[in-house]
Amino acid sequence: MTLLFNLMAQSLQMLLVLALAPLLIGFVRKLKARLLRRKGPPIIQPWLDLIRLLRKEVVLAENASWLYRSAPYMIFAMIWVAASLVPTFATGLTFSWSADLIAIIALLGSARFFLALAGMDIGTSFGGIGSSREAMFGSLAEPATIMIVFTVSFVAGTTQLSEIAAYMVANMELRASVGMALVALLIVAIAENGRIPVDNPATHLELTMVHEAMVLEYSGRYLALIELASALKLLLYISLIACVFFPVGLASHDAGAEAMMIGLCAYVLKLAIGGGALALFETTTAKMRIFRVPDFLGAGLMLGLLATLLVFVTRSL
Secondary structure, three states: OHHHHHHHHHHHHHHHHHHHHHHHHHHHHHHHHHHOOOOOOOOOHHHHHHHHHHHOOOOOOOOOOHHHHHHHHHHHHHHHHHHHHOOOOEOOOOOHHHOEHHHHHHHHHHHHHHHHHHHHHOOOHHHHHHHHHHHHHHHHHHHHHHHHHHHHHHHHOOOEHHHHHHHHHHOOOOOHHHHHHHHHHHHHHHHHOOOOOOOOOOOOOOOOOOHHHHOOOOOHHHHHHHHHHHHHHHHHHHHHHHHHHOOOOOEOOOOOHHHHHHHHHHHHHHHHHHHHHHHHHHHOOOOOOHHHHHHHHHHHHHHHHHHHHHHHHHHHO
């Protein structure tokens, strides 16, 4: 009975992140519009756009290879699995043994790799520009993420997310290293999701776009999968920040349905707070020049490195 309950909870988490990811994008867009005194689209508009794309016919370039056709499925699967592994409303679920920070980073890196290859596959200039910029940003974002993982794992003694969340709940204390890791992860999350000030997801200006340049030739169900994967990626980073740094409200796997419902409500509240903070930040911040992005990511890398060094220094005292 316990195994069946855990399987149901794990399945609920997988469906939950899939359902909430487009709604999170819609919530951010709606809130940004309201902050600018506009009505804005409804929160369910991203889901309506995805349904519309799924109904459209696929148009592909003549020289598109099998990689270009299969990349959206692989990207979506990798990011969905990574987002489903992050504890949202409960810890210690059926697949929690695989919810490892290094495994999640590997899945995200693999998704970036296939997206960059797909951008270069058909040989358009925009796709090549977007792929080269994505590779440049990834070369700085991934080392910063590794430094963050080192910091958190040294503090908690593990890279397993459920155990990290349990440790953070049991040791609610201010740590300078954890604070630096949090700021570094926020910088990485903004860059990885192509949000302002790194990129503007609402524009198609050729000189500045990164993510949009790689998927410019996609249409129909392929574009729907990539857009859904992009929404899942944003939800993944907010869930990761909430799980590692703000694990309040997470239920245990052996808790009852009531505790899990409380954890579910707490998770939705965390998503709303994260989406609101993102909307407010993007509304009050201007997009930076593309050549300033390495400096922005470099700051995240240095913060992650300083956080790791600070953990070692405090341990030796």
